[in-house]
Amino acid sequence: MRHYTFPLLGREFPVSTPERPEDLAHFIAWLSRQTQPVAVDSETHGLDILSGDPEYVRMVQFGSQEEAWNIPTELGMSFKEAARTALWMLIDGVGITGHNWAAFDAPALHVHLGIPYDDLCKNAVDTMLCSKLVDPRAVQEGGIGSSLKPLSDHYIDPTAADTQGDLTAVFRSLGLTKAVGFSRIDLWHPIYQSYGGGDVLLTARLRPKLENKLRLLGVPQRLVDYEHEVARICGHMQIRGLLLDQDYTRRLADELGEEEATQTAIVRTYGVEKLGSPAQIAEALIGMGESLTERTAGGAVKADKSVLSALADMDLYGNRLHVRTPNPLAVAVIKAKRAGKWKSAYADNFLTSLDRNGRIHPGIRTMQARTGRMSVTNPAVQTLPSGDWKIRRCFLAEPGERIISVDFQAVELRVLAALAGVKRMKEAISLGRDLHSFTAELVFGPDFTPKHRKISKAIGFGVVYGGGAATIQRQTGAPMEEVKRAVAAYHRTYPEVRRAANRWQREAFSNGMVTTSVTGRRLPLDRDRTYAVTNYQVQSAARDCLGQALINMEEAGLLPYLRLPVHDEVIASAPAREADDIGRAIGKCMTFDLFGVPIESDPEVGGRSWGSLYLPDDQRAAHDEWYANAGLAT
Incomplete structure (x- = not known):
């Protein structure tokens, strides 16, 4: 001893x-x-x-x-x-x-x-x-x-x-x-x-x-x-864990490396030698006639992702806004950085995280955020690019099985309607209306355009996540005055939202700057960010909807099929012949009532890879055929 x-x-x-x-x-x-x-x-x-x-x-x-x-x-x-x-x-x-x-x-x-x-x-x-x-x-x-x-x-x-x-x-x-x-x-x-x-x-x-x-x-x-x-x-x-398609992931890593090199070469043609130098990028953009007015806390001209996205005519997710002619340097910088990040953070990371059986085991931090929201790390599957199929294509269902994704339907807005008692939102949900279109109709009138719907969607999520008019303007490309008018109209349309926020703030001030969630979770507020109280209440309750749904799934015997919780989505793998039934069963576990508001889900069954869920139907069929011919379908 x-x-x-x-x-x-x-x-x-x-x-x-x-x-x-x-x-x-x-x-x-x-x-x-x-x-x-x-x-x-x-x-x-x-x-x-x-x-x-x-x-x-x-x-x-x-x-x-x-x-x-x-x-x-x-x-x-x-x-x-x-x-x-x-x-x-x-x-x-x-x-x-x-x-x-x-x-x-x-x-x-x-x-x-x-x-x-x-x-x-x-x-x-x-x-x-x-x-x-x-x-x-x-x-x-x-x-x-x-x-x-x-x-x-x-x-x-x-x-x-x-x-x-x-x-x-x-x-x-x-x-x-x-x-x-x-x-x-x-x-x-x-x-x-x-x-x-x-x-x-x-x-x-x-x-x-x-x-x-x-x-x-x-x-x-x-x-x-x-x-x-x-x-x-x-x-x-x-x-x-999750099965990894190793051959595809290696090819993807090579392609992303080539894309990074190509776009970096384009950046250099504009006199920018260091892709990671905002000062060089800003100087080159100003030399191209762009007006950069935002500055960092240290007084330097800003050339971060939000500034570059606006100049590239993109939202923060890389989608085209169609409000200006894209600046070619801004486009090349964004593409080069994105390819480099995707290669190192995703493709390379997946390959180095493999176990002996060809699986990765992302760490699920069940209470990572202040609100209790979950996070998936090592590798960071939680941060996969929104709507992208290329990275998700790396992950496979089990042999002979298909990938299932079950996502809550607009859970944050439904939770907001439930917690704040938003009468008109609850009416729209009960009628099966698309909440963003419904809001656009109330704010902009019956002749609202797709652009108006986009603004209304950004405002809705801005209220939930604490984003102000500047954030909404960057996401939509709409003029600031139009955004401000729309935000004011939103609050006139849904007055209960602001009333609930004021009530939650008063309660926090009387409780040592802590707001308490509907499930009894303590959510400390920062005195200089009390406006975040709506975000904390909604995000926390939405997270607990997911947590309860997971418990429902285990009670229903579905745990063996589950692979990963990602934001408000659950990824599963089930035998091909049972996949539709399993998807519906998971969806049923994610469907319940929250203070009179139905929390509902949207089950979707894909092909062998997770990425197949993000492909058009014609490409999905070709995807499944490729796996069958390669002998990987069973």
């Missing part, structure tokens, strides 16, 4: 690490004496926990508030069996406390120790989820953050040792980067062992602090339980 310590609260807390198989009996005896939930953590060779490497977990740590044990599973089967036995004892006994448990440690232990994921989650509390329900803000937003170190500093001991920082220094002294340091550092390094034990000591002490804080703040226990259920369901999708 080796013995280490972790300094905390002016004391040295014991950290024990069995060195020989016969030492493990002392660990099991200690565990059997525990009467409170035990904190569990794992140390791995890196962040690629779902790589399929059976030796990826180096150590599993167990801790109470007074003592920690590190079980070095990399030493062999007897140590792995002791960790398995201990986990089962906790699952069936006092329970588990973990930090980032559902998204990291439970999947890692499921894959590498063979314990069913649901069992690892059924009697566990994730302190990261609890911390986000107390304060969802990131550190840079004025919050505590959700990482273990800042939470421990705030709730336990601000002078606690920063063993992670110490480890980083050790990695540096050994000539290792942080990415490989956890894999290559010696198992018995005292800082590594102290770090492992310290994490569970801190987690064990953090749980009661957070649970008490949740009670004091009046956060409903049902919301805590709900978040754990959503995280568990998303963990299943993360473990399952």
Whole structure:
């Protein structure tokens, strides 16, 4: 047995690490004496926990508030069996406390120790989820953050040792980067062992602090339980992953590289040597006769994406606006940057994220935003280009299956109508009207044009997402005066929206600048951005519609088909003969009533690839035929 310590609260807390198989009996005896939930953590060779490497977990740590044990599973089967036995004892006994448990440690232990994921989650509390329900803000937003170190500093001991920082220094002294340091550092390094034990000591002490804080703040226990259920369901999708069409992805990477080089060469013909230099781009544009009036906080002439898009006659999504002649330099800069980003962030990233079975496992952060909105990262599938098929074409349904996409129908506007009680919006929804066309008719009259509908759509989303007239003007290309008149007309048409925003702001001012969502989620407001209260209320409720829908899907037996939640959409894979029925079943789970407003969904069944859903019908047929001829359809 080796013995280490972790300094905390002016004391040295014991950290024990069995060195020989016969030492493990002392660990099991200690565990059997525990009467409170035990904190569990794992140390791995890196962040690629779902790589399929059976030796990826180096150590599993167990801790109470007074003592920690590190079980070095990399030493062999007897140590792995002791960790398995201990986990089962906790699952069936006092329970588990973990930090980032559902998204990291439970999947890692499921894959590498063979314990069913649901069992690892059924009697566990994730302190990261609890911390986000107390304060969802990131550190840079004025919050505590959700990482273990800042939470421990705030709730336990601000002078606690920063063993992670110490480890980083050790990695540096050994000539290792942080990415490989956890894999290559010696198992018995005292800082590594102290770090492992310290994490569970801190987690064990953090749980009661957070649970008490949740009670004091009046956060409903049902919301805590709900978040754990959503995280568990998303963990299943993360473990399952998505199949990647590797040959296509490699070709796409090559094509994007060629496009970047071609467009960069065009940019250089205008005297711009550095694509990443806004000053050079601005100077060249002014030399071409363009008038650039916007400036950065530092006083430099702005040449960012919004400025370039307007000059290229595009909206921020790359769609043509048809309000001016496109500036060729602005067009080339946008295309060059887009190709470079798509290559590195998507195609190249997908290929380097592959596991041994040709899958990627995007991380699903179930409460990433302040509003609770989910995010999908590593790789960032959440940020795929809107409406584009080329990147999504990289991902495949299972052999013999088809991709399904089920999206909420205008969920933000429906949620706004429900929460604010917007009478005319609710009438339009009940009549099955397109809300953007309905708004355009009320604002601009029965002879409204497609341009008017576009403005009305931008205003509707601007109200929901907190965008002002300038943002709407950039998105639509409409004259500013027309935008301002339309915004004023919008609020005359839907007066309940502004009344609800005023009410939510008053409630926040009387509640320490916190607005509470319809589900009881605390949403802190910034004093200089109180106008964002509508966005927070709507986005949070829309996210909880998705979370409840996922729970509905599991109850309906649909979890095995689910692959990914993306914004307000669920991606699934189902056998070709059942795909239509599965799509409708998922759609049914995403259909319910919210304060008298129907939340509805739009199921769509594609071909073998996700990208097929974005192709015209004639191209989709050719897409399916190609897969059949290539022998990939079954």
